[in-house]
Amino acid sequence: MICGRSGGRTGNVDEYRLFYNPLPMTTTLPVCDDRSLSQLALGLTGSEILKISGEIRTLSEAGRDVCNLTVGDFSPKEFRIPKVLEDLIAEAFAAGETNYPPSDGTKELRQAVIRYYDDVLGLKYPIESTVIAGGARPIIFAAYAAVVDPGDKVVYTIPSWNNAHYVYLTRGVPVEIAVGPDTNFLPTADLLRPHIRDARLICICTPLNPTGTVMARDEVERIARLVVDENERRTAAGERALLLLWDQVYWMLTFGGFRHYTPPQLVPEVTPYTIFVDGISKSFAATGLRVGWVVAPPTITAKMRDILGHVGAWAPRPEQIAVAKFLGMRAEIDEFHKTMIRELQLRLDLLYDGIEAMRREGLPVCAIAPQGAIYLSVQFDLIGRGNIATNEQIRRLLLDDAGFAVVPFQAFGLPQETGWFRLSAGAVSPSQIEAGLARVRNVLARFA
Ligand SMILES: Cc1ncc(COP(=O)(O)O)c(C=O)c1O
Structure with a gap:
């Protein structure tokens, strides 16, 4: 070309x-x-989600009324970062904190992360176990680069957020396990077991992007045991370890009776094999601030620090200084989360209740009740009706005829045309949701 x-x-x-x-x-x-171009660049595909979001942005800018449920982001009109964090960042700027941060993050922020994990999750780590970066994405890339060799098998379930791209970038071999609503689109130990024997890395995200589902305590424990048992076998055989990448960027956002659990809390022996991916982007509606971190064994974090250092993917210094202070403010954090979770749940419940009301009316749609993160999984059961054969046709129909913008699970690697979509609630107001649902009802009524 x-x-x-x-x-x-x-x-x-x-x-x-x-x-x-x-x-x-x-x-x-x-x-x-x-x-x-390099072979690496030629083979790379961009984010499907960002492509769809870009299309919706163009429509909105052209004056079209769209209920935009595509972006895994927050609109600051609906969700602001905590005021105290905003003030702390301004203070750090005013104090002239604008030079390079240390390549592994400021000592204060690393200490604050370690203290926060101890206080809230009951996990004890040395400061060497954490490295700060410009969001969770560079952390994921550096974790892959630190442990995956070309040809190494990386196991994850689909739908999944972006693992395919990181496997590609590190020349790993993806082992994708398609999952469905029967497991809430989450992996289980039984599904993973047949694939781990010669795998290098298992990647799990909970609460899950794209589905908004949360892994149950028992399943977290079963998966942790699976990893420990496999590593006992490998240690005896003198083989390389099986590692567990645990992406918990949404862990502070759970609803109702759902709670987040971590493998080391339930099975401490899995600690040497666990790599936590985390940050402030989702938990504090702070996607544009770019502060993420890893918590993992120091042998791994030391190499991640070097990889990130060469890329220069550091979090900005004023934000690091502010987040270090903010993570120590438990009362302010709790207060912020009360409001944030209430507002998120309001939007997700509106979506869920609206969809359920349509289902009860006999319209071809259903959803999984909100559990966590900022997402809802909805099935528009239109495949095979009229001349609809693909999720893309459903997406276009909902966009063109109902101004309702959603992302098909294909954007998360699931190839099957099943009618499942991700709805993201961070950038819409309750009234936009209500108006959008009314338009969707009219479209679905054509198929009743
Ligand atoms: C599961 C998951 N992990 C990591 C990230 C990356 O977060 P960040 O914006 O901090 O790079 C995202 C962003 O959407 C995500 O959904």
Whole structure:
């Protein structure tokens, strides 16, 4: 493919020189073709979710009334970061805290993370077990890069958020296990067991993006035991360990009777094999601040620090200083979460109740009750009705005819055309949800 080719140019070196040196400036891009790109870059695919979200943003900017349930993000109009955190960041700026942070994060923030895990989760780690980065994404990438060799098997269930991309980037071999509503779209020890014998890494996220479901205590314990048993076998056989990447970026957001559990809380022997991915993006509606962290054995975090250091994926210093102080303010955090969870639950319940009311009316739709994170799983059961054969057709129908923007589970790696979608509640108001649901009802009524 040729990109930005200017008429008649051949792309030789002299022409580039001519093209770049002389003034006046030209807006034509230089010749480039795919041979300029690495094999890694050529094989990479961008985020499907961001593509869909971009389309909706364009529609909204053009004045279209869309109930936007696509972005795994918060609108600051609906969810602000904690006021005290905002003030602490401003204070840090005013104090001139604008130089490089240490490559593994400021000591104060690392200590604060370790203290927070001890206080709230009952997990005891040395300070060397944590490294700070510019959000959870660089942490996930660095964790993969630190432990996965080309050809290593990485096991995860689909739908899954982005594991396929990180496996690709580290040249691992994905072992994807398709799961369904019978397990709330979550992995179980029984589903994982047949795949772990020669695997390097198991990746689990709970509360889960995209489904908003939360793994039950018993299952967390069973999976932790599975990892410990496999590692006992490997230790005896002198083999490399099986590791567990535990992405808990939504752990502070659970509803009703649902609670978050961690493997080391329930099975302490799994601690040497567990890599926690975490940060403030979701728990404090702070996606744009870019502060994430890992908590894992120091042998792994030391290498992650070096990888992240070379990329320069540090969290900004003023935010690190502010978050270090904020994590020590338990009363303020609890107060903030009371409001945040109430507002999230209000939106997710509105969606769930609206969908359930349609189901009771006999319309082809159903949902899983909200459990955690900022998401709801909804099945628009339209495949095979009229001439609808794909989730993409359902997505378009809901967008075009109901101004209701949702993300199909295909964007999370599940290839089956099952009518399941992710609805994200962080960027919409209750009234937008009510209006959107009324329009959806009219569309679904055509299929009753
Ligand atoms: C499960 C999960 N892990 C990690 C991340 C990345 O978070 P961050 O914005 O801190 O990079 C996301 C973001 O959507 C997520 O959903």
